[in-house]
Amino acid sequence: MRGHLWIWALTLAASAGVFAACGSSGGGVATAPHESSTVPSVSSTAAAPAPSSTAPPEDINMTAAMFTNIHRLTKVRHFYVGNLLGHLADALAVANDPKGGVYPVGTIIQLVPQEAMVKRRAGWSPATHDWEMFSLTASATGTTIRSRGAAKTVNAFGLNCASCHSAAESQFDFVCETTHGCAPLPLNDAVIKQIQDADPRPK
Numbered sequence: 319m320r321g322h323l324w325i326w327a328l329t330l331a332a333s334a335g336v337f338a339a340c341g342s343s344g345g346g347v348a349t350a351p352h353e354s355s356t357v358p359s360v361s362s363t364a365a366a367p368a369p370s371s372t373a374p375p376e377d378i379n380m381t382a383a384m385f386t387n388i389h390r391l392t393k394v395r396h397f398y399v400g401n402l403l404g405h406l407a408d409a410l411a412v413a414n415d416p417k418g419g420v421y422p423v424g425t426i427i428q429l430v431p432q433e434a435m436v437k438r439r440a441g442w443s444p445a446t447h448d449w450e451m452f453s454l455t456a457s458a459t460g461t462t463i464r465s466r467g468a469a470k471t472v473n474a475f476g477l478n479c480a481s482c483h484s485a486a487e488s489q490f491d492f493v494c495e496t497t498h499g500c501a502p503l504p505l506n507d508a509v510i511k512q513i514q515d516a517d518p519r520p521k
C-alpha cells in the first residue's frame with residue numbers, strides 16, 4: 319500500500335511540474351499558433367454589437383471553496399451576509415430595510431456555518447425565490463457541500479429548508495429571522511452565537 323502512495327505522490331508531483339513548465343517556459347511556443355488565429359477574431363469582436371439582451375444573466379454556481387468562515391461575511395443583526403458578484407451594498411440595503419426587498423444575485427446568507435442560501439439568477443427557482451439552499455460541513459481544512467438544490471434540499475437533520483423558509487412573508491424573500499412569519503428555531507441567540515463562533519474554518 320505504501321508503494322501505491324508513493325506512486326501517486328510521484329505522479330502528482332510530475333504532472334504539477336509538467337503544468338508549471340507549460341505555463342512558464344512553454345508560453346512563447348504555445349502562443350505562436352494562437353496569434354495567427356486571434357487576428358481575425360479580434361476584428362470580429364470589435365465589430366460585434368455591444369453586449370445587450372444576448373448577454374447571459376449574471377449567475378453564480380458555487381463551489382465548496384467559495385464558502386469561507388462566516389466571520390468573513392458582514393454581520394446583520396444575527397446573521398451573516400455577503401455578495402460574491404460585487405453587489406454587497408445592495409444586499410445590505412435589503413437586509414437593513416424594514417420593508418424587506420429582493421436580494422441581488424450572488425448574495426450569500428448564513429446563520430450557521432453548516433447552512434447557506436445563495437441567490438441565483440432570476441427565474442432559477444421561483445419556489446425558493448431563486449435561492450439555492452446548501453447543507454455544508456465546515457472543518458479546519460475548509461468546506462464540503464453535503465447537499466444543494468432548491469425546494470428539495472434538506473439540512474443535516476433531514477429537515478427540508480424550503481418547508482420552513484417558505485413561511486417567510488414574501489417581501490422578506492425567504493429570510494425568516496424572528497419576525498417574518500416562520501416558526502421559530504428551538505435555539506436562543508446565545509446558542510446561535512456559540513455555533514457561529516465555533517466555525518472551524520480559517521478566518
Ligand code: HEC
Nearest residue numbers: 427428429433434451452473477478479482493494495503
Ligand atoms: C425547522 C425549520 C427550518 C429549517 C429546516 C431550515 N431553516 Fe433556516 N432558518 C429557520 C428560521 C426560523 C431561521 C431564523 C432563525 C433566527 O433568526 O433566529 C432560519 C435562518 C436561516 C438563515 C439566516 C437568514 C434567515 O432566514 O433568518 C439561513 C441562511 C438559513 N436559515 C438557511 C437554511 C438552509 C440552507 C436550510 C437547509 C439546508 C435551512 N435554513 C433549514 C428555519 C429553518
